[in-house]
Amino acid sequence: MIMEDTFAKTEIHKPENIVYKKTDLMVDRPLSYCPGCGHGTAHRMLMEVIEEMNIQDKTIGVSPVGCSVLAYDFLNIDMLGAAHGRAPALATAIKRMWPNHFVFTYQGDGDLAAIGTAETIHACNRGENITIIFINNGIYGMTGGQMAPTTLPGMRSSTSPYGRDVATMGHPLKITELVAHLPGVYYVTRQAVHTPNHVRKTKKALRKAFELQKENKGLSFIEIVSNCNSGWKMTPVQSNKWMEDNMFPFYQLGDIKVDGKLVEKKEIAGKE
Amino acid sequence: MTEEIIIAGFGGQGVLSMGKILAYSGVMQNKEVSWMPSYGPEMRGGTANVTVIISDERISSPILNSYDTAIILNQQSMDKFEKTVKPGGLLIYDPNGLTRFPERKDINIYSIEAADEAARQGLSKIFNMVVLGGFLKLKPLVAPEYIHKGLEKSLPARHHALIPENEKAIEIGKSLLKAVHLVQ
Amino acid sequence: MGELKLMKGNEAVAEAAIRAGCDGYFGYPITPQSEVMEYLMAEKPFERTGMVVLQAESEVAAINMLYGGAGTGKMVMTSSSSPGISLMQEGISYMAGAELPALIVNIVRGGPGLGTIQPSQADYFQAVKGGGHGDYKLLVLAPASVQEMCDHVKLGFDKAYQYRTPVMILSDGAIGQMMEKVVLFDQIPRRTDEEVIAQCPWASNGRPQTRNHNIITSLDLDPAGQERVNLKLQAKYKLMEQHEVLYEEIQCEDAEYLFVAFGLSARICQKAIDLARAKGIKVGLFRPITLFPFPVTEVSNVGNRVKGILVVEMNAGQMIEDVKLSVGCKVKIEHFGRFGGIIPSPDEVVRALEQKIIGG
Numbered sequence: 001m002i003m004e005d006t007f008a009k010t011e012i013h014k015p016e017n018i019v020y021k022k023t024d025l026m027v028d029r030p031l032s033y034c035p036g037c038g039h040g041t042a043h044r045m046l047m048e049v050i051e052e053m054n055i056q057d058k059t060i061g062v063s064p065v066g067c068s069v070l071a072y073d074f075l076n077i078d079m080l081g082a083a084h085g086r087a088p089a090l091a092t093a094i095k096r097m098w099p100n101h102f103v104f105t106y107q108g109d110g111d112l113a114a115i116g117t118a119e120t121i122h123a124c125n126r127g128e129n130i131t132i133i134f135i136n137n138g139i140y141g142m143t144g145g146q147m148a149p150t151t152l153p154g155m156r157s158s159t160s161p162y163g164r165d166v167a168t169m170g171h172p173l174k175i176t177e178l179v180a181h182l183p184g185v186y187y188v189t190r191q192a193v194h195t196p197n198h199v200r201k202t203k204k205a206l207r208k209a210f211e212l213q214k215e216n217k218g219l220s221f222i223e224i225v226s227n228c229n230s231g232w233k234m235t236p237v238q239s240n241k242w243m244e245d246n247m248f249p250f251y252q253l254g255d256i257k258v259d260g261k262l263v264e265k266k267e268i269a270g271k272e
Numbered sequence: 273m274t275e276e277i278i279i280a281g282f283g284g285q286g287v288l289s290m291g292k293i294l295a296y297s298g299v300m301q302n303k304e305v306s307w308m309p310s311y312g313p314e315m316r317g318g319t320a321n322v323t324v325i326i327s328d329e330r331i332s333s334p335i336l337n338s339y340d341t342a343i344i345l346n347q348q349s350m351d352k353f354e355k356t357v358k359p360g361g362l363l364i365y366d367p368n369g370l371t372r373f374p375e376r377k378d379i380n381i382y383s384i385e386a387a388d389e390a391a392r393q394g395l396s397k398i399f400n401m402v403v404l405g406g407f408l409k410l411k412p413l414v415a416p417e418y419i420h421k422g423l424e425k426s427l428p429a430r431h432h433a434l435i436p437e438n439e440k441a442i443e444i445g446k447s448l449l450k451a452v453h454l455v456q
Numbered sequence: 457m458g459e460l461k462l463m464k465g466n467e468a469v470a471e472a473a474i475r476a477g478c479d480g481y482f483g484y485p486i487t488p489q490s491e492v493m494e495y496l497m498a499e500k501p502f503e504r505t506g507m508v509v510l511q512a513e514s515e516v517a518a519i520n521m522l523y524g525g526a527g528t529g530k531m532v533m534t535s536s537s538s539p540g541i542s543l544m545q546e547g548i549s550y551m552a553g554a555e556l557p558a559l560i561v562n563i564v565r566g567g568p569g570l571g572t573i574q575p576s577q578a579d580y581f582q583a584v585k586g587g588g589h590g591d592y593k594l595l596v597l598a599p600a601s602v603q604e605m606c607d608h609v610k611l612g613f614d615k616a617y618q619y620r621t622p623v624m625i626l627s628d629g630a631i632g633q634m635m636e637k638v639v640l641f642d643q644i645p646r647r648t649d650e651e652v653i654a655q656c657p658w659a660s661n662g663r664p665q666t667r668n669h670n671i672i673t674s675l676d677l678d679p680a681g682q683e684r685v686n687l688k689l690q691a692k693y694k695l696m697e698q699h700e701v702l703y704e705e706i707q708c709e710d711a712e713y714l715f716v717a718f719g720l721s722a723r724i725c726q727k728a729i730d731l732a733r734a735k736g737i738k739v740g741l742f743r744p745i746t747l748f749p750f751p752v753t754e755v756s757n758v759g760n761r762v763k764g765i766l767v768v769e770m771n772a773g774q775m776i777e778d779v780k781l782s783v784g785c786k787v788k789i790e791h792f793g794r795f796g797g798i799i800p801s802p803d804e805v806v807r808a809l810e811q812k813i814i815g816g
Contacts, residue, residue: 027669058662060528072671078660080527081673082520083550089517090524096508097480097530098649101662119520122513292635296462299637305462307635311488311573332726334634337801425462 023051025076032070034141036236038226039067041193042135043074045203046106049210050077059102060094062087064116066108067141085116088123091130102213104131110140113149113175120175127184127218131209134176134221137228138247145231149173152250157231172250176223180257186218188257192225192248194240218260225251273328275413276336280321280353281345286400289426290343291322294404297414297422298326306334319348326413343407347371360455364406374452381452382410389448390441398434398441405445459640465605465631466491468638469535469561472609474501477644478559479530480508482521484540487573488629489563492535505646515540519547519560526556527672529656531613531647535561537629538579539570541587548622549588553674553685555658557616559609560594561625563632566797574797575629577719580774583626584748591686593693594624595700596747598718602636604745610641615700617655619692626747628770630720630799693749701754702745707733708758711740713813716755716779717768718744720799725768727802732809739809747775752782759783764813768805769793788813 022028025047033039050059056077063071065084072079082090087105095103112120112134123130139157140146147157147164150172154163164172180188187209191202202224209220225247229239255263277294281287291307298305308323323339325331342353344365350372357363359378367373368387386402395402408414414422419442423435463471470492473481478501483493493511501507512518518534525532536544541562551558562583566576583596595615597608605627612623653661660670676682704722707729708714715725722743732739742758744751759765759779765787767776773791780789792808794800 056662057664060660060662062524069675072669072673076663076669078663078670079672080524080660081554081671081675082523083546086516086520086523086547089512089520090527092510092517093480093482093508093521093524093530093532094528096510097525097528097532098661118513119517122517292462295635299460299462305635305637307462308630309633311629311633331636331723332730333724333728333802334636335630335720335724335799335801336727337803 034230036229038193049206062105064107064111088119106133109136109148109150124179125182131220134223137226139231187220189255190223277324277341278339279343280349283320287320290400291324293426296426297419300421301418308334401441402445405442409446465602467495468606470495472606476610477646480532482518486537486540515543519544522558526558528661529652529659533559545588551622552592555620559612564628572797577770697749701751703751704743706741708740713739714762714765715741721768728805756782764788
């Protein structure tokens with residue numbers, strides 16, 4: 001073991017050998033997320049963008065209640081932990097108080113599309129110059145797999161054990177399409193982080209959102225459709241396959257609103 | 273000196289603004305004042321009243337159940353407030369629209385036909401100033417120069433051109449009082 | 457002397473906020489306090505001092521905007537009335553837990569439920585005993601005049617920052633709506649961003665290379681850690697009890713009987729004192745100005761010198777519990793209250809004194 005360590009430090013850890021390095025804006029500690037979960041990748045893309053733009057001293061983030069409640073422990077920037085659903089209200093005030101700073105919220109589906117619907121809609125409608133990052137995995141992960149506003153029809157959860165019955169439990173809410181129609185919202189896109197290609201696209205979208213914030217263009221809304229292998233009771237690989245087969249047809253990936261204009265929708269069946 | 277006044281009538285008669293001008297004039301003369309309105313839905317077209325207290329000392333309760341003076345401008349207010357005037361106190365009313373006139377024998381009662389006179393002179397909008405003039409004639413609590421300052425402070429700047437008209441209405445009011453009943 | 461004006465209590469709160477150097481007001485309309493935001497919007501403090509004024513979509517959003525603004529170190533406030541303050545309780549609890557300074561003004565109306573828009577003091581328990589979930593207190597100020605509505609805004613902000621705590625002004629619809637003479641304090645400049653950063657090293661307003669990241673949260677999943685948070689809060693409340701008690705005694709020197717009342721009720725009791733003394737009844741008034749910290753020792757000192765105490769409140773008997781805890785059981789203590797928006801008249805207060813204390 002000693003031999004290996006010595007070898008590693010002296011022989012491999014040379015600057016010229018480094019091809020990839022975790023951003024310093026990720027705190028050097030283990031993530032609390034389940035193995036296979038998309039949160040870690042989403043966190044890292046977000047921090048890479050902030051590092052590359054060199055705006056860490058001017059960025060203030062708001063974390064939600066949900067699996068990413070502890071996001072502030074991993075993101076090495078100034079953060080506030082919001083009450084359940086209220087992140088857009090916090091972000092509104094923060095941006096109004098610090099108009100030259102970059103402000104984002106990072107929220108799950110229960111937080112953003114159920115308990116926080118009013119705050120989401122009204123921050124979007126006021127066109128707050130912030131970035132909302134919305135992680136949609138169709139389930140309440142932290143509390144143990146209950147039905148979310150975005151749970152698919154027929155999808156099982158601990159509070160819809162026989163599958164979501166839309167007749168009694170309502171339909172999944174496409175809140176991203178909904179906010180895209182509000183004039184204060186400038187950029188809306190739906191992405192994923194389960195393959196390298198999708199990760200690249202997500203990072204590009206995040207970069208665009210923060211650039212738009214710099215230009216005071218209005219609100220950017222980035223949905224990331226993600227898996228919840230624990231909540232869905234699957235292996236990580238199964239969950240990604242299930243996500244492609246079931247989530248993506250309903251929550252179609254791609255830009256929804258660009259430069260303040262709705263994108264013409266092509267019908268996409270099945271996988272991207 | 274402490275003078276406790278209730279001014280009561282319909283919403284829209286300028287009851288609250290009359291109280292405000294009186295109170296602001298008191299402030300200008302370095303008196304202690306309070307202005308406590310009735311508020312809420314009852315103001316929307318219904319009755320409105322305001323308690324104004326002007327004093328040389330710190331004012332205790334802004335809410336009272338008896339008054340030195342009642343200025344009464346409609347029937348509902350007459351029914352409600354005639355009985356609240358302290359014995360020996362003052363009641364001023366405009367008979368316009370009243371069906372029952374004050375009956376008490378232990379207070380001083382004056383009528384002022386302010387609504388009719390204001391209409392004749394084309395001053396209907398500042399009918400409340402005519403009434404205020406009547407009150408100030410009987411109780412000169414605030415000197416005219418402070419009334420002028422009170423008007424300046426109470427009215428928005430865009431209405432300051434109307435101050436002379438307001439002061440004219442106050443002067444008219446002073447000449448319109450009729451003693452109805454006086455305590456010996 | 458500062459500028460002299462005749463103002464409504466609600467307007468005085470708004471003007472005082474601008475002059476205190478407040479950075480942001482976030483609120484939602486509700487009677488009888490809507491004049492606060494109306495005054496601010498008309499007065500355009502965004503042009504006068506750079507203060508932000510924003511009409512939120514709900515009281516829930518408004519209090520969380522406070523949490524956001526306060527978490528960055530900025531001086532923020534809201535105002536509302538009873539039902540709206542109930543909606544804010546979750547956010548207030550979070551702010552107490554995260555130790556955020558802010559000012560919350562409650563212009564109380566009668567309840568429960570939608571209740572009435574007329575004045576009341578029925579939110580005493582809610583304000584003084586925590587209101588939301590968890591063990592926390594607010595520093596609670598109870599103004600009894602328009603002048604105090606103005607002064608307590610500045611005092612409230614000072615104490616909020618001194619103790620890193622939400623402060624509540626507990627007033628009522630009558631004081632909010634009535635006009636009195638007020639001497640306004642001179643404009644205090646808003647702090648620059650650099651001054652905010654220097655004054656609030658704990659705040660999340662952008663991490664420079666020179667420090668670790670700041671986290672504003674009320675969450676600690678480790679019970680031992682959460683107990684430490686609670687102990688820290690309790691120590692802070694203890695300090696407030698030692699240093700921040702405010703009260704007023706009126707005609708207590710020769711008093712044989714005592715009124716204890718706060719806010720508007722205390723004003724009515726002052727008139728009742730005049731009426732009672734005219735009848736030869738020697739009564740005084742003890743007025744708590746801070747409701748938390750409650751003037752425990754002070755009311756006990758006065759209370760134990762008299763033959764009986766009448767606690768006068770516009771509620772069914774709330775502060776009387778603190779008076780009884782403070783004074784003990786040697787002196788007769790009774791309550792007189794009107795509620796649902798009814799304001800007791802000075803002479804019915806005197807009658808209650810005669811019936812419940814002197815004759816009772």
